[in-house]
Amino acid sequence: MEFQRVVAERYSVRGYTQATVGQDSLARVLEAARLAPTATNRQPFRIYVISTSGREAELRKIYDRDWFVQPPFVICVCCLRNKGWVRGDGKDFGDIDCAIVMDHIVLAATDEGLGTCWVANFNVSEARSFLGISADLEPIAFTPLGYPDKPPTEKRRKSLDELVVMVG
Secondary structure (H helix, E strand, O other): HHHHHHHHOEEOOOOOOOOOOHHHHHHHHHHHHHOOOHHHHHHEEEEEEOOOOOOHHHHHOOOOOOHHOOOEEEEEEEEOOOOEOOOOOOOOOOOHHHHHHHHHHHHHHHHOOOEEEEEOOOHHHHHHHHHHOOEEEEEEEEEEEEEEOOOOOOOOOOHHHOOOOOOO
């Protein structure tokens, strides 16, 4: 798919089929995440690919929506604390790096015909417990990964005039 089309067609999917996601598609999505730019290329993240089958009740403790557990996979991007680049004023770029990684996942999934929905409003303690992660890892975002059960609705976005400031 052409890039501008991928960007235009990406949407937050809140309904999935049970169709299997091929290993080749999953590998391409994960490779896009691996190639995501991070500050000074430190790659301070870990990606957890969770099979939903038989784990629906546990996953609903993390985010309690039917559609969250419908597809074959849920992906979580976690930040490796104290491993990211820190700017001179103290700004830690780990969260930003993880956001870029998740965006690459979302766009690559769209290119594969898969649906995603960025989830940041989740129960952090349940996520930590489910993933069995140490204190140096922080779950940043989740997304279901599977085939959408219906086509997208029209997007509402602000105009460029409202969002862009030209300088110089």
